[in-house]
Amino acid sequence: MGASGTTLVIGATGTTGSRLVSRLVAGGHRVTAASRRATAVAGAQAVRFDWDDPATFDGALGGADRVYLIPPLGSLEPAGVMLPFLKQARSAGVRRAVLLSSSAIPAGGPSTGQIHQALPGLFGKWAVLRPSWFMQNFTGDSPHAQSIRADGTVLTATGEGRVGFVDADDIASVAVHALTDTRAPNSDLIITGPQALSYGDVADILGQVLGRAVSHRPLTYEQMRDRLAPFMPAEYAALLASMDRSIAVGTEDRTTDTVQRLTGRAPGSFRAFAERELLRAEGR
Incomplete structure (x- = not known):
């Protein structure tokens, strides 16, 4: 890897941000860990950052020459706040930007697709990470994790889609x-695990690992939208439910070599994840 200056990690306490900070620090890189509460992170400088408060931007950007971008949570139109920030970042000396987007959102598409489209015109070095659905969606307080704990079900509108x-x-x-x-990727990177699995396959693996019955219960688009609505803005619930509907017709039925190609090792399997994370969560 090349020498680096300071990396600003936005969303430093989140699912990918926290993991990224720990890896950068372990690799000897200077890190500014940005979060709404300026939460202390070992080996990193903690700063307060809030997409809804532009007054926090200057302090977070100080000394940074690269930035990891997590968009505002639940926003369908993040460009309104993210594009002015990115222009400010460029003026402040940032030369490389990496955006976390989604495999379901192409350049120019909704939400982060607008940032994706703009990024190459703002920075000479850039990448857009487009991961498939997170295995971590089955842990913590996520809707899937709650329904698995409550009655052993996984509810989606994905049908048999993988x-x-x-x-x-x-x-x-x-x-x-x-x-x-x-050398920066200067491209988008679709990131998947080693297998494409249906939610029925996932339920079978979870049942085997947990030692109890877990099943996939198919929902309609409307049922899925209404199920998600209590957890997020209604428009975002509708977007996620529509992504389930797209999965049902095969849009996410793929695997890529991105993890192997960039890291030199194969991506972890869903079974390995379940054995590591779910059993630990249950104290086993």
């Missing part, structure tokens, strides 16, 4: 390379 579920650990490892390798 997804190349990816471990957030692997996304963070790809992000390290995208931020610090001498």
